[in-house]
Amino acid sequence: MDHPPQRYGMTLPFSAPLADHPRIARDLAAAGYTDIWSCEVDGLDGFTPLTLAATGAPDAHLGTAIVSPFTRGPAVLAMTAAALAELAPGRFHLGIGSASRPIVHNWNATAFELPYERVRDTVRFLRSALAGERVAEQYETFAIDGFRLARPPQTPPPIYLAALREGMLRLAGREADGVILNWLSADDVKKVVPYVHEGGSGKEVVGRIFVCPTDDADAARTVCRRMITSYLNVPGYANYQRWLGRSEQLQPMWDAWAAGDRRRALAAVPDEVVDDLIVHGSPEECRAAIRRYVDNGVTVPVVMFVDPGLGTDPLDDALALAPTRG
Template structure:
């Protein structure tokens, strides 16, 4: 299916479980199947840029994005240089997604103080706007200082900057100072509540949303697999506060209580099906595509599939191709 002249965007998360040398060919198959966007993830596996560079080699017309990289784990100048390299590799098609990440990633794993995340993200956006335009930057920001940095190879087309955002403050920052927001861990209905905060910053803001998708009709297997992600993520204070803000306090409080008491098994069992079904798209490929469309109908401009394995040992690429918009 040729989507070259179709303005709609439809993304997928990389890397895949396959070896990295296979990723250029995988990217080619994905784009040929109808995916317009490839977005990376950076947690505890691979970094957020290398898979995109390989994807660019295999599918040079693909739009690429990081969702997300943290301004705590790279210095400002290094972040600017890496973004410039990606923008040169994929001119006009690379999107820099930034996010504060979380205390476990920033402090426990990278030995950096997780201090004033809103201000750190805001300051990084302001620095990157200047640096990626080729300016010499000598500035004392609230959370760091840069003394006399200038990119030797600024990109001809500076990449748009998107911010991972959960609640009102960061959502408004994404709309006011960035080019859009990156969302996750929310239902299609939640998008209707969240998106207006971004649009307060003006028209034309992108809403990128990573959507957890498990294309299986075995609902029990899908829910069982995803519950582990729920307990791993939604006990992180920032995500817990986010779910409270979205109105899930009553249904998630038993899980939070069990986790706080150190009973991981009870916490897992306390995650109700209703929460899993809110946050995970599952069913046949056709049912999954219809559920993803609900996110789009409610304001998402770039849906990004994150495939969740139900533990059946099925082929990751085959699932991705079955979910493609051209299928």
């Protein structure tokens, strides 16, 4: 990569014990990673890995991509964000998103209702709460009766929204400081980003880019097909891919999945869809592919490491992808 992006991120945690993560964060920062982001699905929570990373990489930007306002109460979310903002002043970025019905309803016993409105209301609440204001407000999806942070952060963190289609993309541009994108190709970025910029220029565009660093294309596609069938059969992601124009390519997979034939669903994912949505290849090829996302409008590329299952060390693979290696 001749001209690496100004920001370049990696997603933690890795499979290593959490106690090793301050060292891992330090090694990533030394290799040129400016950002360390977390995710929250069914493994570890989104904040603990960042707390450890902050101790190992005291100059790195930190961010959640994402935590859901359905799985934490508004006040708890504000307090947790305030703690990270105090630990990493000016460097913590709070990424929130609705998540999905399986995560919210099936796993966290919470009704997944009015996701757009819940995200919007949470952004408005957090703006006030993180500024140290007393909040007594009836929002559309919840009410707050007299909450005030006892330790508001000196520097309130910027708030980014995970967004798929037009409505949430426009909300991110209008009311948040940036957007978090995933499950899209570099070319898709050109379709998606203009909706964000309708709310004004200068918004950060965080791209969570799935990267499987191996020259073994068959191994990469095997692993990535499992990811695609797991994610893109969730209705929100399926509708997103339809909107992006992949209906014809993915309909056989959706049909097989709906019929309960998981093996046929895996086989029905075309190579070109895998290659579009998940970066794989040599470190040089992966860096070049990440660069295409940046060229098309992503301002903060964040690698989401996909283990190819070949017994390699994730940290070694991550260091090989670092911008300083290009």
